[in-house]
Amino acid sequence: MSDSNQPQQDFAPRKVRCPACAGVSLYSTANPYRPFCSARCKGVDLGAWASEEFKLPDDTPPDEPFGDPRLQ
Helix, strand or coil, X not given: CCCCCCCCCCCCCEEEECCCCCCEEEECCCCCCCCXXXXXXXXXXXXXXXXXXXXXXXXXXXXXXXXXXXXX
């Protein structure tokens, strides 16, 4: 059985690619911007989501310009 009073194990930090700039980023609890390498890259990614540069594919047909005629 494990003792619940033991501190969590610290895992070795990993070097990963930053999703924004493809530079090296340290993925560990010491990096507050993980998985990004900096606050700038984190902000760039947030801005891309906010401006809808990232979209999920959608197969539904577009809505009619005046809505559903059955509801009018």
